[in-house]
Amino acid sequence: MRTILHVDMNAYFASVEQASNPLLRGKPIAVGGGTGGKRTVVAACSYEAKAKGVKNAMPSWEAQKICPELIMVAGDMNKYIYTSIKIMDLLREYTPLVEVFSIDEGFMDVTDTRERFGGAVAIAKEIKKRIRERFRLTCSIGISYNKLMAKLAGEIKKPDGLTVLRPEDIPGKIKDLPVSDLCGVGGKMEKYLAAIGIKTFLDLNRYPREKLVKRFGAVYGEQLYLMGQGRDDSAVLSGQVEEEAKSMGHSYTLPRLTADLNEVKGYLLRLAEQVGRRLRRDHYKGNVVHVSLGFKDFKFWSKQKKIEDHLDDGYEIYKVAEKILDANPFGGPFRFAGVSLSNLVHNADQMSLIEQKESAKKILKSVDEINDRYGEFTVERAAIMNTVLQKKAGMVSSRAFHYGY
Ligand SMILES: [Mg+2]
Numbered sequence: 341m342r343t344i345l346h347v348d349m350n351a352y353f354a355s356v357e358q359a360s361n362p363l364l365r366g367k368p369i370a371v372g373g374g375t376g377g378k379r380t381v382v383a384a385c386s387y388e389a390k391a392k393g394v395k396n397a398m399p400s401w402e403a404q405k406i407c408p409e410l411i412m413v414a415g416d417m418n419k420y421i422y423t424s425i426k427i428m429d430l431l432r433e434y435t436p437l438v439e440v441f442s443i444d445e446g447f448m449d450v451t452d453t454r455e456r457f458g459g460a461v462a463i464a465k466e467i468k469k470r471i472r473e474r475f476r477l478t479c480s481i482g483i484s485y486n487k488l489m490a491k492l493a494g495e496i497k498k499p500d501g502l503t504v505l506r507p508e509d510i511p512g513k514i515k516d517l518p519v520s521d522l523c524g525v526g527g528k529m530e531k532y533l534a535a536i537g538i539k540t541f542l543d544l545n546r547y548p549r550e551k552l553v554k555r556f557g558a559v560y561g562e563q564l565y566l567m568g569q570g571r572d573d574s575a576v577l578s579g580q581v582e583e584e585a586k587s588m589g590h591s592y593t594l595p596r597l598t599a600d601l602n603e604v605k606g607y608l609l610r611l612a613e614q615v616g617r618r619l620r621r622d623h624y625k626g627n628v629v630h631v632s633l634g635f636k637d638f639k640f641w642s643k644q645k646k647i648e649d650h651l652d653d654g655y656e657i658y659k660v661a662e663k664i665l666d667a668n669p670f671g672g673p674f675r676f677a678g679v680s681l682s683n684l685v686h687n688a689d690q691m692s693l694i695e696q697k698e699s700a701k702k703i704l705k706s707v708d709e710i711n712d713r714y715g716e717f718t719v720e721r722a723a724i725m726n727t728v729l730q731k732k733a734g735m736v737s738s739r740a741f742h743y744g745y
Pocket of ligand 1 (some may be wrong): 350
């Protein structure tokens with residue numbers, strides 16, 4: 341049996357704002373979408389605001405009428421995305437199988453790793469604690485034997501919940517939940533189901549398979565039937581694919597021409613060590629070493645060598661670079677030296693670059709969905725994309741964050 345966790349951040353945008361600004365904590369706040377003024381809508385609101393009747397997608401004037409003390413905060417997508425990336429990275433410390441489901445939700449398959457951490461509940465507790473301490477955010481975690489039930493388990497207690505659903509809990513523990521709590525049952529489907537008397541999970545659980553197939557067709561009918569039985573075989577999609585060509589390197593223009601091969605080797609070693617440090621800092625390894633050399637009169641020569649192991653050790657990189665240097669056809673004197681490593685993989689055995697791009701894409705997709713629903717945020721897509729990309733280079737401004745990463 342598999343063990344799947346569903347981690348869902350509570351009132352995410354609003355909570356990030358409260359986490360990064362002490363003045364907003366414990367207060368009813370709403371993150372605004374749109375450009376301000378009358379057309380602003382509530383894109384997300386804090387639990388304190390929800391308690392006063394404020395709802396998502398409500399026009400801000402209406403929200404402020406219901407709750408006069410409501411504080412409207414301008415949405416800062418970059419901040420939410422950056423935090424989301426950090427949270428997903430934290431989840432990946434427990435398993436490489438992490439699926440970024442939306443900006444504030446992720447699935448984790450911990451089947452093969454749970455024992456290492458003392459079991460799934462221990463993992464969930466530790467994640468909740470670490471997310472609280474590091475980001476001042478709470479999340480609800482559902483634990484179950486598949487994605488469908490893990491996500492449903494997470495719905496049972498919010499905020500700050502931790503719920504386990506075992507096969508024997510189905511349908512008993514969830515019999516009264518509305519079918520719309522099931523992932524995949526959207527507004528329209530909810531109406532169709534209600535029309536044939538299916539409102540709760542138990543209703544669906546008891547509904548005859550043939551009738552569902554007759555009403556919704558072989559594919560959807562069968563799927564609904566399986567959902568009603570709490571069954572779901574879908575895998576946690578971490579998007580693991582081949583790595584993308586990318587490189588990390590350093591180069592140096594020598595202070596003067598030199599024919600001394602040992603001197604050049606000294607520079608190469610230093611450059612390789614710098615590359616190694618950067619690789620380790622960003623958790624990359626690569627297996628193609630590239631050396632470029634500059635000679636008199638702007639003559640350049642370069643060559644790369646693919647090796648078997650992925651490296652992040654500067655000296656190992658140097659040893660390969662040294663062989664390339666020794667094989668150069670010019671022999672010197674030298675004016676320039678560069679070393680780089682490519683064919684990089686992130687977290688070596690775990691996550692690849694494309695996968696990170698996939699995550700970023702998914703996050704962007706949910707940003708688009710939010711924009712479609714609530715009107716444009718002030719943050720442009722390009723700026724968001726840059727943030728996602730720059731994040732890898734460690735260039736994201738930390739000005740906006742008042743809590744330390
Ligand atoms: Mg959420």
